[in-house]
Amino acid sequence: MNINELTQMVNRVTAVTAGDGADSAVSEGEIVQIVSFMLDDVEYGINILQVHEIIRMPEITRLPNTPEYIKGVINLRGSVIPVVDMRLRFGLPQGTITDLTRIIVVETGEKLVGLLVDNVYQVIRMPGRNIDPPSDLIEGISDEFIRGIGRVSGRLVVILNLDSILFSRSDGEKTAYGYM
């Protein structure tokens, strides 16, 4: 997806949310923009400020001796960046690659990481106060990935915490899974 598409999407979504009663009354400063994607029936969101770009599936080079959810590395204009299969990261069954499959390139820490998702659903604008702290509501995925739960016109969006997307807390600082 290029930036135009993204902008269009933002505009489209902005138009929708603008008519959204209570939400639209909030001042601009508190509005959070979220890029959301669906995995199975759950909608997940990433703060747009963390999103570097969204790309189609390029050729992925498998990275041996790494956890299963590390799909491999890709060449992003000369940078070698890892791609995390979000389904496997969340312990969901492996998905299939389709035309809608996208890689959301995000910045976490100093690193650029690609997140392999089934689709990019939309860009949501919501007031910050609509985001609640993580609760037990969401089953399945570990709460280390959850920053909060956003309420958007009756839906719930799981806002992701990307800090531990590459390494689990238990993995230690900077080492990937070893060969052993």
Place this chain on the structure above:
Amino acid sequence: MTFSLGEYQDIFLEEADEQLQELNQNLLELEKNPDNDDIINNIFRAAHSLKSSAAFVGLNDLSDLAHKMENLLQGIRDKTMQVTPTIVDVLFSCFDVISSVIDTVGSGKKPEQDLSEIIARIRDIGEDVAAASPAERPGKAAPEIENIPKTKLTAAQMRQVKDGLESGISCCEVIVFVDPSAQMKWIKAQLVHANLEKIAAIVALMPSLDALRENNESDVFKMVILTTAAVEDVRRACGLDQVIRIDLKRISLSKNNDKMVLKFHEKETLFSEEVREGGTSADYLAEKEVDDDEEEEYKIETIRRKDGRKTTAIKIVKVSVDKLDLLLNNVGELVIANSGFFRLYEEMRKANFDKSITNEFKNRMDQMSRIAKDLQGGIMKTRMVPVGQVFSRFNRLVRDLAKEFGKLVTLQIKGEETELDKKVIDAIGEPLMHLIRNAIDHGVETAEERRKLGKPDVAMVALNAYQSGNQIFVEVSDDGRGLNASRIKKKVLEKGLASPEMLANMDNEEVYNFIYNPGFSTTDVVTDISGRGVGMNVVKEIVSELNGNVTIETEPGMGTRFLLSFPLTLAIIPAIMVKVRHELYAIPLSDVIETIKISYADMTTIEGHEVINLRGEILSLLRLNEFVGTESGIEDDRKVPVVVVGYGNRKIGLIVDHLEGKQEIVIKSLEQNYANVEGLSGASILGDGSICLILDIASMINRVITDQDRLSRMQRQRVVGQKSAQVEEIREITDLQRSATEKREKDLREPAIKKETAAPAPRAKDISQRKEAVRTENAPVEKIKEDIIFERRDTIPAAPSKAVPASAPAKSAMKAGEDESAIEAKVRDVLRSFKDELKDSIRTTVESGEPDGHIKKSLGITEEDMERVQVLANVGITNAAESLSKILGKQIDLSIPTVELLPVEKVPENFGEVDNVYIGVYMPLVGDIKGTILFGLAEEAGFELIDMLYGIESGKTRELDEDGESALKEVTNIVGSSVVNVISEKTAIAIKPTVPTVVHDFMQSILDSILVLHNISNDYVLVMDTEFYYQNDRVIGKLMVLPETESLKKIVERLR
């Protein structure tokens, strides 16, 4: 929160670093020569510059300290004080404190070191001396008026001063002292300002008027002015009521290490109440010769103005390493992107593009690739830094350590001008420090011990650096007691790092390697064993990270030498590309020892680890596919390629699916966006944009070695007892960036040679069976020995001489069609015996490996020589294409050939399928050069060429008739003669081709008939691949020149 000194921080740090280095160097010298005035002056100057620059960026404490140092040194300079060890120690401490402050600033923190203690120490010394000889320092310590504001100029002001000075206006600093009792002192400043403004341009007033207005206490102010007025005028302008003293410092431009600096000369007091009383003020107006040591320097921004007249050109630009890295990265990309053009070029050729365009494209492409390579080399060079700056740091360390351990040690430094990559320079300090520390702690004996051993009292630790090949070596050596293998062994057993059997099997060198073991380090290693445990692990790790290696040479009682080797460049490395399934991996060429082919049958499994007996040595095997967790793409009954890789003095064999070839790759870190992955040292982006992972051989070997070490001696014996594996050495690894052409040709050739004509089929079978037999007979591979080659060269000439009398008439008889069967049997006998010998020699060549390598040795032919031959071939082929086109009356193109020098035994292999039928046209050469020209084509290709020459539909010719033969003879005549004529012209050797003959047979037989018929005992053939183009058709053949060895040498020599 980070602490910063503002825009001058970087300049300050850099300068301070230089001054510290100078200080350090001189302090060390001072200790040795306490009476040398030059050294004291140098230290004084360094302290002085440090004082000024620290004050300049507002590090007042530091400036104070430097000032105190300066005072102390002043005493020494004036001979009121003697250089004592105490003083030197204090100066060293000052140096330490100053470096720590500067380090803190450099790391972005606010320096909070307490300097009062050290200042107090200096003061104590000063007082001691003063107390001891109070009479010697009368008035010398006349207190400077402390509240003189510091001179601070902004960049713009500096430029103004500089421009002014350059256009011939004089510049000076005027310091005006106002009577402390005066009221409204700032008014004085304003008045002076106003007065001076009439005769001069005022650059700066310090403190500012506002500051003066607010603080009535300040009774001194300074102005930097540019003026053409006389000194007296200036004095008058400043000479107001209640002004008690006027000082003036002239400012001039001076050059210091290519930097323009402002030089502040010694102040002249123009006017002072005391002086006035003495009435000697006139003396001060005279131009006074200024003592250089007193100069005060300020750095000027070294920006040359566009309209600048003839000013000093800037010779050095300082660039951050990050910027260079980025640039290098980009150039690396450029090189890689450029290799993409090769592919494009191949596509264009395949698509039968207009030839002139493709050629032009190729020229441009080559040119670009050359520029890119140059650029790359250039940038790489800019990253190279002399190693001396690291070495010089250790003078101090050696001094301190020697004192600490009570030993006498000198440090000898050599090769400090050797350049190393900046990255290595930055990282090498720590390992060197460990090695030096170890050398002094463990290696070097005390003076008494040394005397007893008959060694000089003073031990020597030497640092040396030099370049050899494409590696840089850094050596740390000592003349101490050397490593003690038995003590290390004891330690190894204590620690359970190896079994006694294993140790017994190891030579000393292997034993020494235990000191790199992390378990071997630090405190538990007793100092009296020469174990050198401290930090050796760190040394090894850091050096390995830089793709380097450490080796130990030691002689008990004589000393130890640690040799660190680093590759010349770090960013781009040559690598061998290997494939597992469809995954491509790169193995750095520096880690590769050889590439071989083995069969699964030769592998033995010991406790689940696969090993082979490689020339009597056990080689552990690691299946790459298992290491990277994928299926292998090869079936078990096939021979498999193995890359033998080494790390340190360990090696293993990596079983891969396929060897792809050699390529230069740019290393990209995986850690940057992810993490270090075990077994991978990085990734590289290839020409097509895909990513290839680079294997970390060190970590792979470590894993295998731990397993291997567990094998007991007995098991080792068992493997060694087994027969050696049959190893086929893979001699040539194609250069991937260029191999595309060859590969495509092979693809094209293959379908053509697959077809077999009916007639020679039985013989083909016969031969293939015999070949089979020869293959299975293969003796175990022995070490490559030169004498095998010589042996072979002796045997070959014998064979043809036996064969000739029988075969020459036989051949002609066969031609005439007489008594065919009898003669043929005879010929066959002779040929068979000859073939067998030939096969023997093939086998020896295969076993001895690197046939191309020994060409150089035995014939003294170099790459350059080959290049010259290539040029001749190009000209020859071009001529040939012209003549062909002319004779046939149609445009026939010939491609530019690749020239190779091949041993004659390898020619059939080079052609492709050994068991296919070929057409060969040979043309003996007469004249001063003896030899034969052979034009060889696959049968199908021959038919196509005939079609092409006669202009009939392709595929029509199905057999070789007389017309066909004569066409081929003609082509050979034209092409061969063109090449030979060019050679003849260039070498001024008379060469004349004779009448061509056509042979239609197996390649081996074709060659045999030439060798037999013409009694050529040559070993090497010049092979030129030629491609004929006519309209959309293309035929590939090989033109070979088979000169006698002597003739080949002659040609090569004449070309030089």
